[in-house]
Amino acid sequence: MTTDEQLALETADSGQFNPDEWVIDNNGKTALSIRIKGECLFKEVSPYQTVEVFDTHDRGKMLTIDRMVMCTETDEFSYHEMIVHVPMLTNPSIKNVLVIGAGDGGTIRELVRHPGIESITMVEIDEVVVRASKQFLPTISSALENPKLNLLIDDGIKFVKDAADAAYDLVIIDSSDPVGPSEGLFTKSFYQDVHRCLRPDGVVSIQSESPNFHPKAFVELNQCLKQVFGVEQVHPYLVFIPMYPSGLWSLTYCSKNAAHPINNLDYDKSAKFASLHNLRYYNADVHQAAFALPNYISSMINNS
Amino acid sequence: MTTDEQLALETADSGQFNPDEWVIDNNGKTALSIRIKGECLFKEVSPYQTVEVFDTHDRGKMLTIDRMVMCTETDEFSYHEMIVHVPMLTNPSIKNVLVIGAGDGGTIRELVRHPGIESITMVEIDEVVVRASKQFLPTISSALENPKLNLLIDDGIKFVKDAADAAYDLVIIDSSDPVGPSEGLFTKSFYQDVHRCLRPDGVVSIQSESPNFHPKAFVELNQCLKQVFGVEQVHPYLVFIPMYPSGLWSLTYCSKNAAHPINNLDYDKSAKFASLHNLRYYNADVHQAAFALPNYISSMINNS
Numbered sequence: 001m002t003t004d005e006q007l008a009l010e011t012a013d014s015g016q017f018n019p020d021e022w023v024i025d026n027n028g029k030t031a032l033s034i035r036i037k038g039e040c041l042f043k044e045v046s047p048y049q050t051v052e053v054f055d056t057h058d059r060g061k062m063l064t065i066d067r068m069v070m071c072t073e074t075d076e077f078s079y080h081e082m083i084v085h086v087p088m089l090t091n092p093s094i095k096n097v098l099v100i101g102a103g104d105g106g107t108i109r110e111l112v113r114h115p116g117i118e119s120i121t122m123v124e125i126d127e128v129v130v131r132a133s134k135q136f137l138p139t140i141s142s143a144l145e146n147p148k149l150n151l152l153i154d155d156g157i158k159f160v161k162d163a164a165d166a167a168y169d170l171v172i173i174d175s176s177d178p179v180g181p182s183e184g185l186f187t188k189s190f191y192q193d194v195h196r197c198l199r200p201d202g203v204v205s206i207q208s209e210s211p212n213f214h215p216k217a218f219v220e221l222n223q224c225l226k227q228v229f230g231v232e233q234v235h236p237y238l239v240f241i242p243m244y245p246s247g248l249w250s251l252t253y254c255s256k257n258a259a260h261p262i263n264n265l266d267y268d269k270s271a272k273f274a275s276l277h278n279l280r281y282y283n284a285d286v287h288q289a290a291f292a293l294p295n296y297i298s299s300m301i302n303n304s
Numbered sequence: 305m306t307t308d309e310q311l312a313l314e315t316a317d318s319g320q321f322n323p324d325e326w327v328i329d330n331n332g333k334t335a336l337s338i339r340i341k342g343e344c345l346f347k348e349v350s351p352y353q354t355v356e357v358f359d360t361h362d363r364g365k366m367l368t369i370d371r372m373v374m375c376t377e378t379d380e381f382s383y384h385e386m387i388v389h390v391p392m393l394t395n396p397s398i399k400n401v402l403v404i405g406a407g408d409g410g411t412i413r414e415l416v417r418h419p420g421i422e423s424i425t426m427v428e429i430d431e432v433v434v435r436a437s438k439q440f441l442p443t444i445s446s447a448l449e450n451p452k453l454n455l456l457i458d459d460g461i462k463f464v465k466d467a468a469d470a471a472y473d474l475v476i477i478d479s480s481d482p483v484g485p486s487e488g489l490f491t492k493s494f495y496q497d498v499h500r501c502l503r504p505d506g507v508v509s510i511q512s513e514s515p516n517f518h519p520k521a522f523v524e525l526n527q528c529l530k531q532v533f534g535v536e537q538v539h540p541y542l543v544f545i546p547m548y549p550s551g552l553w554s555l556t557y558c559s560k561n562a563a564h565p566i567n568n569l570d571y572d573k574s575a576k577f578a579s580l581h582n583l584r585y586y587n588a589d590v591h592q593a594a595f596a597l598p599n600y601i602s603s604m605i606n607n608s
Contacts, residue, residue, distance in 0.1 A: 016320055017335070029361045030547075031321070031337040033330075057333045078598065212546040240544065240552040240598070242516040243334075247551015248544040274599065281598040289593030294382065294544070294585040295578065 023054055023062070025069050025245050027213060032245040034059060034069065041136055046128040049180050053136040059243060061136055063104055065129070065176050071104055075243045076140055079207075080106035081282040082239045082290065083251050087170055087205045088114050089270045089287065090259045094169040097121070098197070100156035100185065101207075102174035103129030105141035111172075112143045113277050120149045121168075127153045157184045160193040167197050173206040178217050186221055191228040201258040204229075205251055208236060211297045213246040222252070222301045229254040235261050236301065237290035239281075250297075251290075262288050327358055327366070329373050329549050331517060336549040338363060338373065345440055350432040353484050357440040363547060365440055367408055369433070369480050375408055379547045380444055383511075384410035385586040386543045386594065387555050391474055391509045392418050393574045393591065394563045398473040401425070402501070404460035404489065405511075406478035407433030409445035415476075416447045417581050424453045425472075427460045461488045464497040471501050477510040482521050490525055495532040505562040508533075509555055512540060515601045517550040526556070526605045533558040539565050540605065541594035543585075554601075566592050 017024060017033055024033045035057045042053035052064045060073025071079070084107055088094060095118045099107055103124040111120055124130055130151070133141040144151065152159070160171075171194050178186040194204060206225070209217040218236075225234045233255045241249040253261045270284040321328060321337055328337045339361045346357035356368045364377025375383070388411055392398060399422045403411055407428040415424055428434055434455070437445040448455065456463070464475075475498050482490040498508060510529070513521040522540075529538045537559045545553045557565045574588040 022335075026337075029339050030363075031326075031339075033335040033337065035333050035335075059334075077600075212544075212551075238544070240516075240542070242550035242552050246546035247516075248546050280600045283596075283599055285596035286598055289596035292587075292589035292593035294590055295587055296381075296584045 023064060023067060023069070025064075025067065027245065030213070030245060032069070032243075034062065034072075034243065036062070042132045044128045044132070046126050048126045051126070051128045051132050053132050062243075063129070063133060063137060066180065068177060069243050070129075070176060071106060071137075071140065072243045073137065073139060075241065076104070076106050077279075078239050078241055078281040079249070079251075080110050080140075081279050082237070082286075083107060083172060083174060083205050083207065084110035085270075085273070085279070085282045086237065086251070086253055086261060086287055086290070087172075087203045089273060090253075090261050090265055091170070091201075091203055092116060092266075092269070094203075095119070096168050097170045097172065098160075098163070098168040099123070099172045099174060100160070101125075101176070101182070102172065104133040104137060105130070105144040107172055107174045108146065108149055109140065109143040112146050112148060113273075117148060120146075122149060122151045123154050123156045123159045124151070125153070125155055157190055157193075160190065160197055163193070163197040165196055166199045166202075169199050169202050171198060171202070171204045173204065175207055177209065177214065186217065186224070188224045188227060191224060195228050195256060198256050200256060202256045203258045204254045206254070208250045208252040210244065210246050210249050211238075211300060212248045213244070215300065218250055219300050225252060225254055229256065233257075235291060236293065236297075237261070238293065238297075239290065262291055327368060327371060327373070329368075329371065331549065334517070334549060336373070336547075338366065338376075338547065340366070346436045348432045348436070350430050352430050355430070355432045355436050357436050366547075367433075367437060367441060370484065372481060373547050374433075374480060375410060375441075375444065376547045377441065377443060379545065380408070380410050381583075382543050382545055382585040383553070383555075384414050384444075385583050386541070386590075387411060387476060387478060387509050387511065388414035389574075389577070389583070389586045390541065390555070390557055390565060390591055390594070391476075391507045393577060394557075394565050394569055395474070395505075395507055396420060396570075396573070398507075399423070400472050400474075402464075402467070402472040402475045403427070404464070404475070404477050404479065405429075405486070406476065408437040408441060409434070409448040411476055411478045412450065412453055413444065413447040416450050416452060417577075421452060424450075426453060426455045427458050427463045428455070429457070429459055431457045461494055461497075464494065464501055467497070467501040469500055470503045470506075473503050473506050475502060475506070475508045477508065479511055481513065481518065490521065490528070492528045492531060495528060499532050499560060502560050504560060506560045507562045508558040510558070512554045512556040514548065514550050514553050515542075515604060516552045517548070519604065522554055523604050529556060529558055533560065537561075539595060540597065540601075541565070542597065542601075543594065566595055
């Protein structure tokens with residue numbers, strides 16, 4: 001029996017995870033625990049939340065906010081590739097992008113692969129997340145100094161309220177869960193502002209929670225988006241994210257009279273892009289497949 | 305703050321899961337913990353393994369073997385529908401089916417939806433699993449008395465060794481992880497026997513582990529299947545299973561000169577079947593989508 005197997009058995013019997021060795025993401029009914037190595041590498045309590053970085057046993061370095069896993073070095077690409085390349089490859093003429101949240105920088109790293117983008121405005125409320133990521137997660141935060149990026153430390157809700165009409169081709173809402181500072185990113189008034197500051201053929205992609213681990217947030221956000229964008233313009237899609245509880249996560253593509261995320265996909269171009277950039281999760285088949293929802297997930301949002 | 309949220313915080317701080325309240329599935333690096341209610345409903349140590357049934361807080365009743373989650377009432381349909389309907393709806397002329405494992409009965413419940421099936425032989429090594437499921441998981445084990453079913457308590461490895469050539473149209477390997485009695489179900493000699501007892505246009509569907517949580521088992525089984533069936537005849541597909549660690553699970557469809565699982569799918573017939581039976585996970589889009597593998601998973605098996 002290996003040391004890991006021995007440890008696993010002891011934990012199962014005693015229920016005791018050494019809190020110096022495990023980070024636990026728990027909703028009171030199910031919990032995902034990730035084993036860490038050595039000391040916490042970074043801990044700072046910002047005005048908004050507790051930001052920490054750990055080294056894990058088999059997931060590389062890991063960023064947590066209030067002990068919820070934001071990303072791990074070995075798994076982050078699934079989320080970041082899917083939140084960016086699905087809207088970008090469906091709408092290749094996108095030039096001006098607004099990103100809310102995204103402090104770790106992974107979304108920016110994927111955006112700058114698209115040469116057609118002229119400017120990216122990123123509004124992250126918590127400079128501590130940006131600082132921690134720049135220092136400890138260089139493979140994720142690598143594009144945070146890109147000249148096309150205008151990084152503002154500011155309140156995203158206030159920012160879109162004050163933003164000019166029709167200013168952006170794409171808005172990405174790359175937020176944490178709807179507790180703490182991200183709570184206001186799950187409201188109708190916020191999405192009405194987002195809708196207003198989109199160009200007439202603009203699109204949005206959104207971190208829309210787990211249908212399994214956060215079913216209420218997933219359903220309510222879907223209802224809200226349908227009210228703002230129209231029922232036919234809201235397209236949830238799924239991504240496997242093993243380091244988020246349940247592993248089953250949703251993103252949502254909403255369009256303001258822009259391209260349909262499957263019908264308007266240029267398959268060959270998309271496949272070529274994935275290959276050129278050695279993407280690790282996204283490919284043209286996965287792009288299309290992600291929109292196929294199991295029946296129980298469709299029912300959650302179609303009967304509501 | 306709700307009681308659940310309070311409990312979640314306490315657990316995160318102390319690392320202490322009360323072992324009477326949580327079942328923990330742990331590989332030493334990541335762990336999935338599921339909260340249970342009340343006493344263990346069933347516990348028996350068979351000659352092969354420890355079989356237990358628990359009531360959970362939000363997943364219904366749960367069957368575990370050696371404390372690894374086998375199924376929960378609220379989530380089992382994803383696995384059972386996908387391991388059965390993908391091969392069945394691709395090959396509607398299937399008449400004789402052999403099932404190895406499947407003691408909880410969920411696979412049989414899905415098989416008997418197909419009126420073309422004439423006989424099902426199920427070989428489960430551990431009668432304790434069958435007994436526990438019949439008593440505590442009636443919605444899963446509901447077809448274990450079906451007249452088309454011949455249920456044998458026997459060693460599946462020995463059974464296929466002794467089976468007649470070309471006896472079955474479909475073989476389903478519905479096993480637990482490759483430790484304990486299931487270990488021999490992950491070997492080349494076992495699959496050579498399976499291949500031999502398939503009709504010339506027979507197919508197999510297999511529980512092929514998590515590319516994320518059990519990468520070694522996933523890769524080695526894929527290599528083994530390619531050696532036995534041929535590289536072009538082995539098609540892994542993915543299912544979201546939130547109650548298995550990482551949530552990312554694979555099944556594998558192998559064909560012996562039978563239909564291709566996507567190219568030969570009758571989409572309309574498949575959609576009608578899903579609708580008629582009110583399936584909860586499977587639909588024709590999900591059938592096709594499941595075969596779209598993220599690049600990092602393709603690389604695991606194509607470079608090996």
